[in-house]
Every structure is written in structure tokens, then in C-alpha cells.
Amino acid sequence: VSESSGRQKMLCVRNLLSRTKPVGQHQTLTTVTRPGLLHRGWLKWILPTLISGFFGVYSYSVHGKPYELEFVQGKLVKDSNAVLAGTRYRDGSGARKTAKDPIPSNGILKFYQNEMKSRPNGDYIEYILSSWCGQYELLEAHHGYIQWLFPLYETGVNSECPPLVAQEAEIIKSDPECRSRLVRSYQMMLHFYGMEIVDKETGSIKRHSQWKYRYENLEVHPHNFMRITRILKSLGDLGFQHYQKPLIEFLIDEIYVHGELKSTEYSLINFWVEAVKDDKERAELEQKIISFKEAK
Secondary structure, eight states, X not given: OOTTOHHHHHHHHHHHHTTTSOTTOOOOOOXXXXXXXXXXXXXXXXXXXXXXXXXXXOOOOEEXXXXXXXXXXXXXXXXXXXXXXXXXXXXXXXXXXXXXXXOOTTSHHHHHTTSSOOTTTOOOHXXXXXXXXXXXXXXXXXXXXXXXXXOOSSOOSOTTSOOOOHHHHHHHHHXXXXXXXXXXXXXXXXXXXXXXXXXXXXXXXXXXTTHHHHHHHHHHOTHHHHHHHHHHHHHHHTXXXXXXXXXXXXXXXXXXXXXXXXXXXXXXXXXXXXXXXXXXXXXXXXXXXXXXXXXX
16 A cells, blocks of 8 residues: 555545535545556556546446444544555665665656756756745646655656665755755645645644635645655655654644544545654544544
8 A cells, every 4th residue: 555555546536526515525435346447557646637627527336335434432443454554654664675775866866956857747856846836736737746756665656756765865864955855845735735834843834825725625636635645754754754743733633623624534544644653643643533533
């Protein structure tokens, strides 16, 4: 289970197919009868775009039952595949497996050093960070930049972006310029989602002035849920683990206190919290969610 993992991908498709419903309304999760189709090359990232952009509401042959997050005897019952994916991410196996791999001549490090363009149809990181911020339509429609800005040890949906290797990660973590570019990348994506960093030291988050408009976009285009999963994991792998908890705390408050971004709850519990590397922080976040659900 990775960036395009089964249940999270199906959640994205479900939301795309339900665009005519008001945001936040309870929706029924259905299971695509042939989910393997979504994992075949370019289809796994372009199919949701085709459905959303050209076909509107598209009819699948589906089966399933109404889905609600399970909460039993004070515990969250999670998707077992999502939990396994989170465990594998947190155990650091990606770094261990690539520890002896050489630094690619056309990989993530060269991009972060501003020596090569992202692919496909991308640009140098400095140009992206200086010119793409605030270009919401571009950031929404372009599917090839997020894997370069937030690299992982696993292969993502962009076949032209190589996975991160351990030596690259160590250099990025120790290079002030690379670290600055990672923070600026994070700021650009937060702005795209309707949020902004209050304190770069702690990573605390608040809404920005266009939050309502951007929240609506996030819920209408739920492939961004997987982007957020990637962002959280990449922050954890590249020296900004302390940014993980503040973002999730902010999202918890938006969902359970303010009643916003309700359609992200599944990803929050099964993917985003699971991406938090620190065991104590992850337990605290889970307990906060449980407290809100018990108070209902």
C-alpha cells in the first residue's frame, strides 16, 4: 500500500463520482469491482482526472455497503492494509534498502540542488517555488511535480521521477539550501490547500484568507488526500518529522471542532496519523480523535 493504495484510491474515485452531493454530506463508499485497473501505469493517476474533467458523474459497476469509520469500545478500527503501510513506512526499511545505492545522476538530489528540471513537463525547483505558488489551476491539474518536491523511497505514480535513495536524503537533510526548498515546497502546498505556517520552528498551522475556497477544492478533488499522505511521509524522511503532528492536529480541529473537511476523515485516521513517525505523538493524535468521537 503506497501513495496510490487501494482504499484511499477508491475513496478518491468515490468522491469524484459523488460531486453532485453537498460537501460534508454522508456518502456511501462503494468498491470498484476491478480495482486493479487503477494500478496500471498512467491510468492510476490520469483516470480520476478524466472522470472529473471530461465525464462528470461516471457510472461504475460497483458493489459494497454503506461505509462509516468504525469506532468500537473506545478504539478506532482501521483498515489493516493502511496500518501495514504505515508500519512499513515508519520502520525505516526504505532507507535501509537503499543505503548502498549510488546517488542517481538525474535524481531527486540534482533536482533539489536546482541542477535539473522535474519530469514530465516540469521545471527547476527554484522556478516552481517562485512562479507556481498561488497558481491553483496549475497545481491542481499538473500531476508530475509533487513526487519531485516530496520524494519517497517508494515508486510513486510518476514513472519519470526516481525514488529517493538514502544518500540523497542525508545530503538534503544536512544542506541548508535544500532544507529551505523543502520548507518552501511545504508552504506552497499548504497555501494551495487553504492553510499557512504560523511558526517555521514549530510547524504550527492556521487557515489563510482564502481557506473556504481552497477547502472546497480539496474536497472536490480528493486525489489531494494522497498528495497530503506523500507530503507527511516526505517531511518525516527528510528531517522535518516535527512538522507532522502540527498539521494533523490542525486537521483534527478542522474536522471535529469546526465541521470542515469532513470527507478527509478516512484518510486522516488511516493514512495521515499512520504517517507520524513518533510513537508518542501518534498515540496522542489517536487519543484526541477518540475523545472527539466519544463526545458525540
